[in-house]
Amino acid sequence: MLIYILRRVIVMIPVTILISVIGFIIIQAPPGDFVSSYIAGLEAQGDIIEPELIDSLRARYGLGEPIYVQYWRWVSNFVEGDLGYSMIYREPVVDIIAQRLPSSFTISLLSLILVFVIGIPIGVLSATKQYSLADYTFTVIGFLGVATPNFLLALVGLWLLFSWTGTVSIGLYSPEMQNAPFGLAKFLDLLSHIWLPALIVGTAGTAELIRTMRANLLDELPKQYVTVARARGVKPTKLLYKYPLRIAINPVISTVGWLLPVLVEGEVLVSLVLGLPTIAPVLLDSLLQQDMFLATSIIMILGILTLVGTLLSDILLAIVDPRIRGAV
Amino acid sequence: MTEVEAATRLETAAAEEQADQRVLVASQWQLIRWRFLQHKLAVVSLAVLVIFYLVAIFAEFVAPYDPYIFREDLTLAPPHTIRFIDPEGRFQLRPFVHPFEKTLDSVTYAAIFVEDETVMQPLGLFVRGDEYKLWGLFESDIHLFGLQDPEARLSLLGQDTVGRDLFTRIVFGARISLTIGLVGVAMSFFLGILFGGLSGYLGGTVDMVIQRVIESLRALPTLPLWMALSIALPSDWPVVRTYFAIVIILSTVGWTSIARVVRGRFFALREEDFVGAAELDGAGNLRIIFRYLLPSFMSYIIARLTLAIPQMILGETALSFIGLGLQAPAISWGVLLKDAQAIRVLALSPWLLLPTLFVVVSILAFNFVGDGLRDASDPYTHV
Numbered sequence: 001m002l003i004y005i006l007r008r009v010i011v012m013i014p015v016t017i018l019i020s021v022i023g024f025i026i027i028q029a030p031p032g033d034f035v036s037s038y039i040a041g042l043e044a045q046g047d048i049i050e051p052e053l054i055d056s057l058r059a060r061y062g063l064g065e066p067i068y069v070q071y072w073r074w075v076s077n078f079v080e081g082d083l084g085y086s087m088i089y090r091e092p093v094v095d096i097i098a099q100r101l102p103s104s105f106t107i108s109l110l111s112l113i114l115v116f117v118i119g120i121p122i123g124v125l126s127a128t129k130q131y132s133l134a135d136y137t138f139t140v141i142g143f144l145g146v147a148t149p150n151f152l153l154a155l156v157g158l159w160l161l162f163s164w165t166g167t168v169s170i171g172l173y174s175p176e177m178q179n180a181p182f183g184l185a186k187f188l189d190l191l192s193h194i195w196l197p198a199l200i201v202g203t204a205g206t207a208e209l210i211r212t213m214r215a216n217l218l219d220e221l222p223k224q225y226v227t228v229a230r231a232r233g234v235k236p237t238k239l240l241y242k243y244p245l246r247i248a249i250n251p252v253i254s255t256v257g258w259l260l261p262v263l264v265e266g267e268v269l270v271s272l273v274l275g276l277p278t279i280a281p282v283l284l285d286s287l288l289q290q291d292m293f294l295a296t297s298i299i300m301i302l303g304i305l306t307l308v309g310t311l312l313s314d315i316l317l318a319i320v321d322p323r324i325r326g327a328v
Numbered sequence: 329m330t331e332v333e334a335a336t337r338l339e340t341a342a343a344e345e346q347a348d349q350r351v352l353v354a355s356q357w358q359l360i361r362w363r364f365l366q367h368k369l370a371v372v373s374l375a376v377l378v379i380f381y382l383v384a385i386f387a388e389f390v391a392p393y394d395p396y397i398f399r400e401d402l403t404l405a406p407p408h409t410i411r412f413i414d415p416e417g418r419f420q421l422r423p424f425v426h427p428f429e430k431t432l433d434s435v436t437y438a439a440i441f442v443e444d445e446t447v448m449q450p451l452g453l454f455v456r457g458d459e460y461k462l463w464g465l466f467e468s469d470i471h472l473f474g475l476q477d478p479e480a481r482l483s484l485l486g487q488d489t490v491g492r493d494l495f496t497r498i499v500f501g502a503r504i505s506l507t508i509g510l511v512g513v514a515m516s517f518f519l520g521i522l523f524g525g526l527s528g529y530l531g532g533t534v535d536m537v538i539q540r541v542i543e544s545l546r547a548l549p550t551l552p553l554w555m556a557l558s559i560a561l562p563s564d565w566p567v568v569r570t571y572f573a574i575v576i577i578l579s580t581v582g583w584t585s586i587a588r589v590v591r592g593r594f595f596a597l598r599e600e601d602f603v604g605a606a607e608l609d610g611a612g613n614l615r616i617i618f619r620y621l622l623p624s625f626m627s628y629i630i631a632r633l634t635l636a637i638p639q640m641i642l643g644e645t646a647l648s649f650i651g652l653g654l655q656a657p658a659i660s661w662g663v664l665l666k667d668a669q670a671i672r673v674l675a676l677s678p679w680l681l682l683p684t685l686f687v688v689v690s691i692l693a694f695n696f697v698g699d700g701l702r703d704a705s706d707p708y709t710h711v
Contacts, residue, residue, distance in 0.1 A: 018544035026556045147641050148690040150683045151649060155668060162675045265551040273649055273669075283552060284650060287559045299556055303548040310547065 123213025370700025
């Protein structure tokens with residue numbers, strides 16, 4: 001088991017390095033070097049820039065030196081936790097991310113939980129009661145869920161909310177809770193606000209899960225071991241949970257890792273539409289205003305978190321399925 | 329009686345045998361077509377897609393108006409009710425609409441559109457209207473349908489925020505939104521076959537490197553990556569150039585899944601008997617790849633490609649919707665939906681959400697066609 005985890009971690013290293021290269025390319029992508037645009041941005045806001053500052057910035061990021069030196073400077077700063085300084089928010093990037101990321105993370109995590117809590121029972125129901133009215137209903141809903149983009153769903157949700165209640169924003173907290181210290185009460189308040197965005201973010205994933213779960217279970221149910229167990233008088237529910245369900249659920253767990261980028265991405269779009277103060281609007285702002293340190297840091301951190309999530313799901317799979325432990 | 333029964337039984341048996349014979353001699357593509365035709369939902373979806381693409385191709389002719397001509401007096405006018413019964417209660421064979429009369433709400437000053445029941449404006453086929461140049465070649469002013477009076481305006485799906493006809497704009501938007509998926513998939517297909525083939529065929533270090541690149545591209549959340557890349561596009565580029573740049577951006581992620589499939593298939597098929605036979609026959613490596621390996625899973629790849637198109641359409645819609653994709657003079661479904669972002673406008677004019685319907689229908693259709701193709705792509709499993 002330990003060797004398995006170790007191998008997975010080692011495989012992650014080159015991937016992380018590649019992600020950082022992509023991040024660096026993103027910083028370099030806009031025309032002009034980023035210190036110039038950074039300074040232009042500061043000047044546009046009416047700041048007087050001292051030449052020493054420009055020089056120190058250029059020296060710090062190694063501008064004028066070969067590209068690999070620049071990359072190395074940036075990466076070593078990044079690893080040391082110095083993600084640069086945001087031009088538009090006038091704060092260190094680390095602070096902005098620390099403020100915004102937890103709420104994004106909570107939404108993604110909650111939607112992951114919702115996907116499983118809703119998807120698996122419905123998938124099982126659809127498979128055990130195949131061709132029933134419920135099965136057909138959920139199949140149609142499932143197809144629609146896959147085909148409807150998250151942000152459209154959010155838009156429709158917002159429209160319904162506005163026409164019923166007249167409020168435009170959902171927000172993350174009630175007004176009276178906004179400045180309260182974080183505690184159980186505030187957390188519950190947060191939950192009462194983010195269940196809707198989390199549900200919307202999870203729709204496509206839930207629909208997909210229902211389809212996979214149904215198909216997997218339908219593959220298992222006609223097998224001989226099920227018939228044998230039934231012939232020996234195992235109770236139907238116990239039989240279902242003990243044998244075919246365990247096998248059917250396996251591929252689902254192994255693909256949790258693939259679900260994570262989808263959820264993160266969905267969170268970004270849905271938060272933008274619903275105007276939630278998560279990391280998403282910051283990402284959009286920073287990209288639109290070419291605040292490349294902030295933008296790249298956000299993308300890198302989302303990517304690294306996804307990698308860690310994939311690793312966790314691999315480990316989870318190894319715990320559930322002994323065959324995996326032996327194989328790799 | 330029994331004789332007749334026996335005869336019919338014999339006939340059906342003979343027919344079945346004939347069908348069997350047909351299956352045995354049919355080519356792979358014939359088998360695929362038969363299997364596909366059995367999937368009713370896929371066939372219907374295919375028909376829907378064909379209609380959508382025909383509309384997109386002949387957009388200038390199908391759309392009743394010019395997508396850029398606006399009528400200020402009709403800003404945010406609701407959809408017309410198309411009527412057959414006139415105010416006197418008589419049935420009219422030719423459908424007609426009542427023109428809108430605009431008044432202002434005395435309290436809120438919001439525009440109110442009331443149908444003027446004294447005037448009847450009949451619809452017609454092949455009516456004359458705004459002039460256009462089909463594909464920039466053929467000049468004409470004949471539109472598939474519209475109001476017979478060229479001065480009046482038929483508001484089929486409502487008007488947008490500056491008084492342009494929404495239906496017209498949806499029709500023109502189909503051009504960009506529906507083709508971006510095809511072009512993007514063609515691009516991903518090329519990259520996927522190239523890198524997947526290299527990875528699966530050469531193995532070893534090349535395989536290792538390509539796999540790691542794919543893994544890191546997949547670990548990054550797609551949308552933020554696309555957003556970041558589209559920032560690098562200069563805003564003064566012409567529409568066509570931005571369009572192709574966005575296709576390339578959308579393909580940066582799309583090729584990875586195709587490359588994986590190609591690689592997996594290469595690994596699996598390398599051990600097959602027919603490859604061994606070809607080797608013994610003295611066929612070279614390239615001949616084996618292109619003559620034997622690729623055709624054996626081409627149908628499968630095509631099915632996967634069909635399922636990849638919706639992702640591209642959604643990607644374009646999302647990017648344009650948040651303002652990082654195509655920009656205003658260009659018309660795509662995402663650009664149209666940008667109008668619907670202002671929730672207060674949307675609450676009063678819900679028809680601005682209608683482009684959504686077309687997005688969802690085309691994505692559903694592609695999904696069903698893809699499902700049908702996937703089932704049909706391996707015709708030897710069930711026949």
